[in-house]
Each structure stands twice: as C-alpha cells, then as structure tokens.
Amino acid sequence: MSRFSEADRDRIRSQLVEAGRELFAQFGFERTRISDVTEAVDIGTSTFYGFFDSKEALYVEVLCAERDRLESRIDEAVATANTPREEVRTLIETMFREVRSNPLISRLIVENELHALQEHLSDAERESLAASIQESDLSYADRWVELDAFRFDDPAVVSGLIRSLVFTTRSRETIMESGGTADYEAVEDALIETIVAGLFVDGDDGEGDNDGNSDP
Template sequence: MEQLDKRQRLFESARNLFLEQGFKKTNVAAITERAEVAVGTFYKYFASKEQIFFEVYQAENERAKRLIVSQINLDQSPKEVINQFLKSMIQTSEENPILSEWYRNTEISQIIMEHIQEPDIWQNSYVYSFLIENIKRWRETGQFRKDIELDTIIALFNALVVVDNRKEDIGSQHYPQVLELLAEMIVDGLSTET
C-alpha cells in the first residue's frame, strides 16, 4: 500500500509542477521534494522525467476528453457533435499547461509520439469508444451511409489522429482549422443528409 502511495504522491507532485511551471522548468528533484520522497525512490517507479510526464499527459488528456464528451449534446447532428468535440478539445489543449506542451514543445511531441506508437493505445481510449458507439448509432438511425463498411468509416476518423500526430508538417498556424475542415468533410461525405 505504501508503495502505491509513494507512486501516487510522485505522480500528483509531477502533475502539479507541470501545471505550475511546465515541463522544462520541472525537474526530478523538485518532484521528489514535493512528494516528500528520496530521489532514488522516483527511479523505482519512473525511468525518467519524460516517462512521468507522458503518464501525467495521458491522464490529463483522458480526463479532459471525458469532460468534453460528457458536455456534448448527442441530439445534435453528427457534424455538430464532431465539431463541438474538436473545438472543445483544441480550446482545452490551448488552456491546459500540460496538454499545451503537445503543441508548443517539439521535444514533448516526440516523447508523446514514441509512447503513442505502442499498439492499441488509441483504440483503448475513451474517445475511441465514444466515436465507435456514435458512428454505429448514426448508421442505425440513417444519418450515416450504410454502403461504406464500418471499418472504413473508422479508418477515415483514424486519419484525423494521423493529422494530429503530424501537426508540425501542417504548421501550427494551420493545424486547428485543417483538423476541423477535414473532420467536417469526412462527416459530410458520410452523411445521408444533403
């Protein structure tokens, strides 16, 4: 029990420091000092500052997405649901110091990308489940085309993740609008409403 407590204290200390001062200004010594554990204890649980940041980032990202999804009015059209989700996620990512590291810090983007390459990390997310559930619902209610295989529809939305992961290539000044336009075009192409 005490081991989980130390790991949790390190995690919470890191989260708070990343929120307060960002990735670059936070170091392992500050994390352990705030958690009231020895520096050596940190390395029992985490290989590096980068690893703990990734875990904090993932938890923060998942928390933000759950909150956003809980506030979406699912009675809207598919286009409005997807648009509302993307706009809220972009706004939250800009406002949250931990999430904004993905956009501001190339080093952090690379660290996150390395971890995201792990098999099934995207498919095991809450948003992925939310998306699949709604795609199925939109197909059943006749809002999405049925002549396109479900796997193909999912692949179209997965393309948005690829765009998200290649934001540097697109350019940060264009990224939010490109993501929103692509999502809109995908939904328009799948929609049965004219």
Template structure:
C-alpha cells in the same frame, strides 16, 4: 516498497502525479528534472524511483489519467447529444478546447514530446497508451461513419482530420497573439468548426 504504509504510498504517488502534471505542463518533459519533481513533493530521489522508473514513465502515467478523464467527460456530454451531427460538433469543440487549455496535450502534439517518449520508453508501453486512446475514439467514429448522412466512411481519415485540426491551436500562439489578433483567431476557429462539421454531412 518498504518504509511506507499503503496510505503514504497513495499520497506520494498522487503528489507525484499532480506535481508532474504541473511541471511538465509548464516546462515540458525535457526541461523538467527529477529533482524538480522530488523537491515539489518533498521526497528524495531514491523514493521517486520506488514509484516510477523514470520521469518519462511518470509522464506516461499522467497522460493515461488525462486520457481517461477526457474520455469520461466527453462520453457524458455525447450521451446528451440529440444526434450524430451534434456529437461531431461537441467532439471537435471539446478537442480544440482541451488542446487550448491543457499544456500537456499541446506539448505532446505541437512540441513533439511524443518523440521524446518514444526515445526513452519501451515502444510497447507508448503504443499501448495510444492504442487504448484510439480504441476509445473508435467507438464514436465507427458510429458516425455508419450514419447515412455522414460523408466519410473511413475512421482513420477522421483521426487524421483531428490531428490536422490540432495544429490550428498552435496558430493562436505563433501567428495571432503576436499580431494582437486573438479575437480574430477565436472567431475564425468557430467558423472553422462550422465548416468542418457542415462538410462532414450531406445536405
């Protein structure tokens, strides 16, 4: 990668990651052009391709970084949890909060941007990202299912449960906001968390 010092390369790569996080979150993968990214960073298109093969490759790199950030923050919170029930509640609450506040995750799950990634990137690259994410989750899930009071013994069922819970976040925008009932959504979501967590444990 000629023409740039190590410091300049690091700066440009970081700027592209930050610009991508902002633009992909605001406009989505399909509507964000490489020109939008390069204009934001102040580089030419040819320079972009010295760092990433495509905008999809940049998107995946951003997802990897987001996954690592969320996992690190969640691990720190779970380390302070007094028991498995508290761990489960923290995880469910954090999952829903992240989807509500992080447009990248929201678009990936609700707007089906995962399909666009699969169409444009080598399958092995996309699968590697999600496999690593599942492995990070599985450490917690495996511990939960071995707890005597936990009612589910299949980690895959728990992963499916989290996917279903994710779509309740979309209901806020599509159903509750148009009806002017955001407060009702938020209180109902708190009730849902109570019901889910209580339902996962005996007694």
C-alpha cells in the same frame, strides 16, 4: 521500500504524479528535475526510483492521465449532443478548448510528446504505452461512419481529420501577432462549421440514423 505500506505507496505515487503534472505543465519536461518533484512530495530523490524508473516514465504516466481526463471531458460534452452532427461539433470544440487551456494536452496532441518519449522507455513500458494509445483512439468515428448521412466510411480517416484540425489552434497567436482579425473565435467557429457540414450529406444531420446516445 519495505518501510512503506501498500497504502503509503499508493499515496506517494499519486502525489508524485500530481506534483509532476503541475511542474511539467508549468516548466515543461526539460526544465523539470526529479529533485523538483521529490521536493514537492517531501521524499528523497533515491526514493523516487522505487516508484518510477526515470523522469520519462513519470512524464508518460502524467500525459496518459491527462489523455484520460481529456477523453472523459469529451464524453461528458458529447453526451449533451442531440444529433451526430452536434456530436462532431461538440467533440471538435472540446478538443480545441482543452488544447488551448491545458499545456499538457497541447504537448500530448500537438507536439506528440508521448511518441518522442518512447525511445527512453523499457520494452515493457513501450508495449503498455502502445496498447493504451490504440485503445484511446477516437471511438466515435467507428459509429459515425455507419450512418447513411455520413460521407466517409473509414474511421481512421475521420479520426485523422479531426486530430489534424487541432493543429489549427497554433494559428491563433500567429494571426494575432501579424495584425490579423481580432475576432478569431468567429474564424474558428466558421472553420468548425465548414468541417462539420462537409462530413454529412447536405440537409441531413444523421438524426434519423442515430438515437443521439454518445457511448463510444
């Protein structure tokens, strides 16, 4: 590996992650081979192991990068909200949209593939992954529960509720295949509105308790 400069190593690692992202998204983890990734980057398979210990280690980095992208998109979307109630709705809508449009996000949140991969990682990699997962938990809930208008005072419950909602994205295909309503968007919108309304005291959107800033 000494033949690579530090700049070369950074470039190749980035290329491996990007190639892995495209291949994992298209074919999934099991059907993607290390040789597929190395061919896309134009390096030898043996060189791959100078950057990652295994295909699992690469997949973890890809999923963590997708999680970071998701958090950035959520932050950008929630920043446009004017009240805490709008923040909650925007966050849920953004998560739904990302899970439906990005197979990696779906596998990350719905399939919980990061958890499934942990047994294939080294102790150091597992510790690093556990720390990053803890740091990335929904931080908005910590602020929402401090509002007088908010019905719950445990941020873990709020985060769990919102994450559980994401699983309803699976019902779209089931409803369509069974001949259910074609206007699924209206059903989903009603579900989100019901959840958001239930999180706040009737008639109070929390605007008086929060200045609308959405820093996590």
